[in-house]
Amino acid sequence: MEILVCVKRVPDSAENEISVSSDGRDIKREDLVYSVNEWDNYAVEEAIQIVEREGGNVTVVSIGDAGAEEIVRREMAMGANQGVLITDPAFEGSDGLGTAKVLKAAANRAKYDLILTGAQADDGAGQVGGMLAALLDWPYASLVNRIERKDDATLRIGREIEGGNQEINDIDTPCVLSIQTGINEPRYVGIRGIRKVASLEVPVLDSAALGVNDAGAAAAKVRRVDYFVPELGAGAEMLEGSTEELADKVVGLLKAKGAIK
Amino acid sequence: MIFIYASDDTALELATAAETLFPGEKRIAIGTKCNELLAYFDEVWSLGEFYPNAELLRPLLTAIVPSGSIVLLPHNTFGLDLGPGLSVKLGAAYVPDVVGFDGIEGATLKAVRQEYAGQVSAHVHCDISRGAVITIRSGIFRAAEPSKTGQLIDHSAAVAGITPRRRFVELIQAESGDVDITKEEVLVSVGRGIGDKENLALVEELSEAMGAALACSRPIVDAKWLDKPRQVGTSGQTVKPKVYLALGISGSFQHLGGIKGNPFLLAVNKNPKAPIFQAASVGVVADLVEFLPVLTEKVRAAK
Ligand SMILES: Cc1cc2nc3c(=O)[nH]c(=O)nc-3n(C[C@H](O)[C@H](O)[C@H](O)COP(=O)(O)OP(=O)(O)OC[C@H]3O[C@@H](n4cnc5c(N)ncnc54)[C@H](O)[C@@H]3O)c2cc1C
Numbered sequence: 164m165e166i167l168v169c170v171k172r173v174p175d176s177a178e179n180e181i182s183v184s185s186d187g188r189d190i191k192r193e194d195l196v197y198s199v200n201e202w203d204n205y206a207v208e209e210a211i212q213i214v215e216r217e218g219g220n221v222t223v224v225s226i227g228d229a230g231a232e233e234i235v236r237r238e239m240a241m242g243a244n245q246g247v248l249i250t251d252p253a254f255e256g257s258d259g260l261g262t263a264k265v266l267k268a269a270a271n272r273a274k275y276d277l278i279l280t281g282a283q284a285d286d287g288a289g290q291v292g293g294m295l296a297a298l299l300d301w302p303y304a305s306l307v308n309r310i311e312r313k314d315d316a317t318l319r320i321g322r323e324i325e326g327g328n329q330e331i332n333d334i335d336t337p338c339v340l341s342i343q344t345g346i347n348e349p350r351y352v353g354i355r356g357i358r359k360v361a362s363l364e365v366p367v368l369d370s371a372a373l374g375v376n377d378a379g380a381a382a383a384k385v386r387r388v389d390y391f392v393p394e395l396g397a398g399a400e401m402l403e404g405s406t407e408e409l410a411d412k413v414v415g416l417l418k419a420k421g422a423i424k
Numbered sequence: 425m426i427f428i429y430a431s432d433d434t435a436l437e438l439a440t441a442a443e444t445l446f447p448g449e450k451r452i453a454i455g456t457k458c459n460e461l462l463a464y465f466d467e468v469w470s471l472g473e474f475y476p477n478a479e480l481l482r483p484l485l486t487a488i489v490p491s492g493s494i495v496l497l498p499h500n501t502f503g504l505d506l507g508p509g510l511s512v513k514l515g516a517a518y519v520p521d522v523v524g525f526d527g528i529e530g531a532t533l534k535a536v537r538q539e540y541a542g543q544v545s546a547h548v549h550c551d552i553s554r555g556a557v558i559t560i561r562s563g564i565f566r567a568a569e570p571s572k573t574g575q576l577i578d579h580s581a582a583v584a585g586i587t588p589r590r591r592f593v594e595l596i597q598a599e600s601g602d603v604d605i606t607k608e609e610v611l612v613s614v615g616r617g618i619g620d621k622e623n624l625a626l627v628e629e630l631s632e633a634m635g636a637a638l639a640c641s642r643p644i645v646d647a648k649w650l651d652k653p654r655q656v657g658t659s660g661q662t663v664k665p666k667v668y669l670a671l672g673i674s675g676s677f678q679h680l681g682g683i684k685g686n687p688f689l690l691a692v693n694k695n696p697k698a699p700i701f702q703a704a705s706v707g708v709v710a711d712l713v714e715f716l717p718v719l720t721e722k723v724r725a726a727k
Contacts, residue, residue: 424610
């Protein structure tokens with residue numbers, strides 16, 4: 164199988180305290196720790212496992228600034244055969260559809276049997292995979308947590324739905340699948356692995372190379388105006404004190420609530 | 425026209441969202457089993473009875489929904505499957521996971537979303553001149569009251585000509601384990617903030633000292649540190665404890681969506697701005713690795 168995996172470099176929300184910049188137009192970017200979007204990493208691992216079983220190639224593609232090359236290389240160190248970086252200031256401010264248009268152009272540069280995306284990224288939208296499928300006119304399934312081959316032209320896939328139940332489907336290839344976390348155990352990437360791929364070339368494509376001129380802020384129907392931190396009701400009563408004092412207060416509360424048996 | 429897709433009991437919340445966006449405008453529910461919605465909508469378009477496979481519904485809806493319409497879907501595993509592609513096929517804008525509306529000005533719809541796992545919110549402007557597909561987070565709008573005597577319109581013939589390239593095979597129920605956290609009154613729940621698998625022992629010791637059951641957020645199950653039946657959230661268990669300890673859990677809506685019954689929620693997190701503190705009754709800003717051993721000691725002493 165020839166597999167394309169779309170990956171995004173994101174501020175790691177588990178590692179960072181995200182706050183709003185003073186003019187509200189962005190988040191504070193200083194001192195952020197970036198990584199590959201968690202869902203995308205599972206997608207790359209799944210692609211590698213499929214190719215290990217069936218043969219073929221895994222290509223990772225990322226749209227971003229020059230910094231995104233670092234995660235493309237990381238996923239190559241994991242085992243992706245090649246990587247492509249798409250970067251162009253003209254693509255800034257794209258909405259989901261703009262991003263999907265750019266990825267469609269990237270997908271059309273070769274003949275892929277399968278395209279994987281993460282189920283969602285840092286904006287929680289979960290939109291690019293489904294839009295890309297619609298633009299390519301390929302079938303789509305979201306939140307996939309199992310992929311098996313059924314026959315030459317069909318995959319048997321599981322979608323994770325509410326309550327952790329699984330919806331089994333047969334889907335024709337070529338298709339686009341968005342991957343849910345937990346589908347596999349992504350392999351560890353060490354510094355040695357990164358070094359091994361350091362000399363490989365990562366081609367860089369821009370709007371001219373892709374022939375896309377209808378993405379970016381001007382074409383976007385959906386536009387983020389600003390970031391803000393909402394004024395929400397009272398919120399939690401925050402306990403204060405030293406570690407000892409905090410623990411005493413928590414024990415007092417738990418006892419009062421009958422939570423210590 | 426404003427449509428809502430009725431997939432489950434989120435339909436009544438979507439009815440309220442429709443009323444909020446377009447007060448007084450005709451609203452239509454579409455679905456496979458939605459005849460009981462006539463008291464909430466002006467029209468109910470019945471598609472017949474079949475499994476609501478998004479790859480079947482997308483061409484079907486593209487054929488019957490007039491262009492320029494507003495379509496509301498729940499932001500859940502169904503909406504995520506159907507919505508993005510539907511917006512492309514309808515030529516409409518797509519606004520996912522909306523948590524609030526700030527009104528409409530001309531052809532601009534103003535919505536509120538969240539990013540970075542709920543750590544910050546964003547005002548979003550959307551050009552709806554060619555319609556929009558909008559997914560709405562559950563629990564944001566209250567369920568509508570019956571106020572209509574709708575008309576049932578049979579659209580069951582529309583499905584006939586469609587051969588979907590993805591076919592529903594079966595549903596597999598989530599495995600149930602030897603623990604049933606849904607029946608527990610006190611839950612000690614651990615999230616990714618615990619850091620390492622070795623540190624899990626700190627949480628186990630606390631839950632043992634308290635005589636409480638151990639639960640967790642999704643990343644702990646993804647990492648295979650605990651079994652799936654212990655996962656709280658929309659893709660795990662729905663729990664109704666009296667007391668819930670959230671340890672190193674950020675408070676994503678998917679996690680909070682599994683906590684019902686308004687428990688006494690005590691959160692421990694090293695980030696004072698973690699969204700969990702908006703949902704919690706009591707908050708402690710602390711590093712779990714330092715705090716838990718002290719807490720466990722004091723719990724033991726208090727017995
Ligand atoms: C369709 C779908 C369904 C989902 N279903 C579920 C579900 O059922 N249940 C669920 O939980 N999630 C679910 N998720 C995932 C959800 O979006 C979040 O990714 C997840 O809940 C995050 O888990 P967490 O809070 O443990 O981790 P994180 O969001 O990474 O938060 C970790 C927290 O720990 C804190 N922390 C870090 N180190 C320390 C320390 N040393 N001491 C104290 N605190 C520390 C951090 O400040 C942070 O707030 C679902 C996602 C999707 C897309």
